[in-house]
Amino acid sequence: MYARPFIDSLDFARNGRRISGEVQIAELPRLLDILENPQGILSYTVQGGVDKQGTHFLDVGVVGQCQLRCQRCLNSLDYPVRLDTRLLLRDQSSLDALDDSVAGGEAEEFDSILADTHLNVLDLLEEEILLNLPIAPKHESGACQVTDGENAHREEKNPFAVLVKLKRN
Numbered sequence: 001m002y003a004r005p006f007i008d009s010l011d012f013a014r015n016g017r018r019i020s021g022e023v024q025i026a027e028l029p030r031l032l033d034i035l036e037n038p039q040g041i042l043s044y045t046v047q048g049g050v051d052k053q054g055t056h057f058l059d060v061g062v063v064g065q066c067q068l069r070c071q072r073c074l075n076s077l078d079y080p081v082r083l084d085t086r087l088l089l090r091d092q093s094s095l096d097a098l099d100d101s102v103a104g105g106e107a108e109e110f111d112s113i114l115a116d117t118h119l120n121v122l123d124l125l126e127e128e129i130l131l132n133l134p135i136a137p138k139h140e141s142g143a144c145q146v147t148d149g150e151n152a153h154r155e156e157k158n159p160f161a162v163l164v165k166l167k168r169n
Helices: 009-014 092-102 121-132 149-156 161-168
Strands: 018-024 042-050 057-070 074-089 110-113
Touching: 009 110, 018 121, 018 161, 042 121, 057 121, 074 121, 110 121
Parallel strands: 074 110
Antiparallel strands: 018 042, 042 057, 057 074
């Protein structure tokens, strides 16, 4: 089990700090719900900074591989995780103002999160990974393979399989 890193996000960004490490996929409980297999390790990097306008940000990078379930064949699908994103740090009042401007049709170039004095880095990574995984993962067209044994097994489990056999006779 890995230690869960916490940071003061504004101080981290203001001082240009950097944290990197690895996390076992099994340590990310919300991610486990959508994975086919909890095995594997993800490497991450979080770099703080301040842009020219004085806005504090976190650059988040995650690299690794996870196994999802293909929605066509229901078999395991190796999915590469490659995430590079910038998150702007905002206080609650600026987030509320941002919500109003987005509702008014204005778009922001980067996502924003609430600045936190006790930000759980692994929770942040897990959230970003979840937001970037496909809703309905599928193998590339023609790559799904279902063996004849699996077809026969599925046919036997089908409640209408008896009717199909009667129709054939």
